[in-house]
Amino acid sequence: MEESDLDGKPDFYAISYVWADHRPPLNDQQSGAEVRSNKCCNIICDGKNIPVTTNLFCFLRQLATATCGRLKEIQNDRLLIDQICINQDENEEVNRQIPLMGRIYSEAKQVIAWLGEKDKETEPALELLDSIGSYISEDRSKVPCGHAKTFPKALEPHWMALGSLLSRRYFKRAWIAQEVILA
Known part of the structure; x- marks a missing residue:
């Protein structure tokens, strides 16, 4: 992991994804705080254990094992993944980084949308x-x-499969419109 100054125009890809399970929720009662605290997987980054959500873990596993396609092409590039790059346990850091998200998505080389794991549809x-x-x-x-x-x-x-894909949580996120417009 490395820290970069956006004024230095670093080359990076921003990952757009949902923290929660990618499938449609059984109910809409789960709060953002509950989703942020629902980290059940661990990754090792720079020798440190970092807890991540299952959906992000699935993305990282897919990235690490990709043998062709877009994910294979970016395996060795810089990625900005908010859950890893921003210390979510420090409110001060989160509050400092959130205003930068618009700039991050607009200055990224490309924004990669992770809709979740592939299923039969x-x-x-x-x-x-x-x-x-x-x-x-x-x-x-x-x-x-x-x-x-x-x-x-x-x-x-x-058409049913497309309806299922579009009902994933990714398309229900408030931030998605901003990320798509800025990307």
Whole structure:
């Protein structure tokens, strides 16, 4: 772990994630303080034991074992992960760092969104999103006048899978709008 001054324009990736379990909550009664204190896994960083939440532990495990893809590409880069980089037990430090989060997300090389571990609905949801992206980016100027280009029919399970993906806690976070806009 290393400390960097944002004025020095360090190269880093910011990780956007939820502290709690990524799946939709059974109830919305769990407070932020309860989630922050719900650290059940430990990692070793610079020889120190650091407690982290299960969701962050899953991200770090996925990062460490990635053999291809985006996570493999960033394995040796600087990552800003608030749960690790900010001492959550010191209110003074937390209060000093929170105002910097906007700058952190806007100056990051890239913001990596961790939606949680893959499940059986992840692939169909991503396939549907890929289809939607392809449809949107198609050049419709070549469609003859009087004809319409229709969206390819997706199977209902794909829409259900997308609904499941979008119901994850990540999309319910208050900070997500700020992180997406600044990223």
